[in-house]
Amino acid sequence: MVDARHHPLDRLSAYLDGALDPADRTAVEEHLRACADCRRVLDDLGVLAAAMRDQAAPVMPADLRARVVERLRKDGAPARVIPFRRRFAIPAAAAATIGAVALLAVVTLRQRSDEPAPPQLAPSPPPVTVRTPEPEGAGETLAKEQVEVAVPEPKKPAPAPRPAPRPAPLPRFEPADRRDEADRSVLAAAPESAPAPAPAPPARSVAADRTFPTQAAPPPCTSDRARRLGEWDWSVRDQEEALVAIREAVEPARGRASFDATGSGAVEVLFLASDYPAIREAIERLGGIPRPSADAGPEGQECLRMTVHLTESTPE
Amino acid sequence: MLSTMEDGESAWVERARQGDRRAFDRLVERHVAAVWGVAWRIVRHREDAEDVVQETFLTAFRSLPEFRGDASFSTWLHQIARSRALNHLERAAERLRRASRPLESPRPDGDGERIAPDVERAASDRGPSAASPLRALESKELLRRLAECFEKLPPAWKAVVALRDAESLSYEGIAEAVGIELGTVRSRLARARLALKDCVQGGV
Numbered sequence: 278m279v280d281a282r283h284h285p286l287d288r289l290s291a292y293l294d295g296a297l298d299p300a301d302r303t304a305v306e307e308h309l310r311a312c313a314d315c316r317r318v319l320d321d322l323g324v325l326a327a328a329m330r331d332q333a334a335p336v337m338p339a340d341l342r343a344r345v346v347e348r349l350r351k352d353g354a355p356a357r358v359i360p361f362r363r364r365f366a367i368p369a370a371a372a373a374t375i376g377a378v379a380l381l382a383v384v385t386l387r388q389r390s391d392e393p394a395p396p397q398l399a400p401s402p403p404p405v406t407v408r409t410p411e412p413e414g415a416g417e418t419l420a421k422e423q424v425e426v427a428v429p430e431p432k433k434p435a436p437a438p439r440p441a442p443r444p445a446p447l448p449r450f451e452p453a454d455r456r457d458e459a460d461r462s463v464l465a466a467a468p469e470s471a472p473a474p475a476p477a478p479p480a481r482s483v484a485a486d487r488t489f490p491t492q493a494a495p496p497p498c499t500s501d502r503a504r505r506l507g508e509w510d511w512s513v514r515d516q517e518e519a520l521v522a523i524r525e526a527v528e529p530a531r532g533r534a535s536f537d538a539t540g541s542g543a544v545e546v547l548f549l550a551s552d553y554p555a556i557r558e559a560i561e562r563l564g565g566i567p568r569p570s571a572d573a574g575p576e577g578q579e580c581l582r583m584t585v586h587l588t589e590s591t592p593e
Numbered sequence: 594m595l596s597t598m599e600d601g602e603s604a605w606v607e608r609a610r611q612g613d614r615r616a617f618d619r620l621v622e623r624h625v626a627a628v629w630g631v632a633w634r635i636v637r638h639r640e641d642a643e644d645v646v647q648e649t650f651l652t653a654f655r656s657l658p659e660f661r662g663d664a665s666f667s668t669w670l671h672q673i674a675r676s677r678a679l680n681h682l683e684r685a686a687e688r689l690r691r692a693s694r695p696l697e698s699p700r701p702d703g704d705g706e707r708i709a710p711d712v713e714r715a716a717s718d719r720g721p722s723a724a725s726p727l728r729a730l731e732s733k734e735l736l737r738r739l740a741e742c743f744e745k746l747p748p749a750w751k752a753v754v755a756l757r758d759a760e761s762l763s764y765e766g767i768a769e770a771v772g773i774e775l776g777t778v779r780s781r782l783a784r785a786r787l788a789l790k791d792c793v794q795g796g797v
Binding site: 286287288289290294296318320321322328329330345346349350507508566 | 617618622625626629630633634639642643646647650651652655656659676680683684727728735736739740743754757758759772780782784786787790793794
């Protein structure tokens with residue numbers, strides 16, 4: 278047996294493709310002139326590459342088109358862009374969630390309004406976006422319909438600096454019928470975890486609780502003003518693990534980014550454009566795959582959001 | 594003629610974007626054979642390719658509102674098909690990692706992949722003087738052996754070989770599609786091709 282260490286076998290493949298730099302190419306060509314064995318290997322690699330290229334796909338199953346159409350009929354989410362007016366046609370379950378959030382927000386505000394008010398007025402907080410995922414079957418990438426609800430801006434005093442709360446709890450995916458309860462528990466826990474001497478702006482308070490910020494201060498990006506960047510697919514074994522991984526991916530952008538587990542198998546990630554390369558690289562390294570529509574590389578300080586669709590891996 | 598055809602397709606795409614399911618069915622009808630070709634050339638397995646085709650159109654349907662028309666619908670669809678096929682291979686790799694089948698070699702290769710024993714044996718015995726010219730094989734026999742040996746490659750190796758030799762992607766394109774470094778593309782492709790060659794020469 279010929280010792281492979283004395284033959285540039287690992288470089289023959291790249292040589293075949295013309296992918297060597299000039300120095301390597303020259304060295305390989307010199308070796309090939311003197312080595313009949315390597316010339317034969319190179320020839321064989323060329324034969325195989327051509328065979329791979331020329332091997333025709335088998336005839337497509339006759340019923341495949343019909344099966345695709347049937348699958349789309351069963352599993353396809355609505356492709357149309359939701360007309361503006363339809364955004365107000367809130368499903369009953371969504372209305373219940375929103376009602377519960379709004380009620381708790383009001384209760385929280387009322388409790389906080391009893392506390393001494395600082396002398397300044399708060400700047401206008403952005404409207405809150407509450408997402409209500411469309412229920413779908415398990416095991417598939419889930420689509421969701423968004424319902425945007427603008428919470429009226431109450432005239433409230435500006436917040437005083439808040440002490441750092443304890444670390445945000447890890448967001449969990451909750452079944453739709455349990456999410457109301459989860460929202461309540463998170464909201465109810467907020468005053469205890471952050472006993473601020475002055476009330477926080479209500480819209481920010483709700484948003485912070487819904488978006489699981491990665492640090493004490495609310496992120497500068499909010500969903501309602503972030504441009505949609507693209508969507509990603511990520512086949513995961515366990516959604517809980519995936520959320521931990523996303524948290525780690527977002528962590529370096531602490532204070533500028535956040536993520537929101539919507540409960541429908543999708544995670545919305547909010548971030549500044551300047552943090553996109555690092556976040557993208559981290560999610561790709563973990564196995565996420567951008568859909569073709571994902572933007573290649575925005576720049577600047579624009580607020581962006583992307584959706585990562587988590588798909589459960591096929592069980593063994 | 595081409596312009597007319599493209600214009601017609603644009604209209605179908607736009608109607609599908611507005612929720613016209615029949616318009617999307619027309620797009621499926623028009624492109625399903627080509628998508629099947631892309632899927633099969635990468636996964637090279639009939640049932641897997643069928644899954645990839647279904648996932649491709651499902652993804653395309655759901656993503657249509659974001660289709661900006663920068664590339665043709667066909668190009669966009671093929672990119673989705675390629676992405677779904679790679680995702681399929683990745684899932685297969687993950688299943689392999691988790692299964693720890695006794696048929697596989699316990700020694701992972703440099704890419705962290707496990708490799709079928711006969712392919713590994715062929716790769717370890719690799720030596721130029723052991724080669725027998727593949728040109729001597731009858732074309733049909735060569736393709737039969739190639740198909741069987743390709744099936745035995747680790748999924749990560751399948752991906753780079755298929756993208757390079759069947760889809761004619763550049764090394765940079767493969768690096769981007771698979772999400773690996775350029776140097777890894779080169780080394781992984783070299784190892785995969787040599788293992789494939791030795792397996793085919795071994796007669797399977």
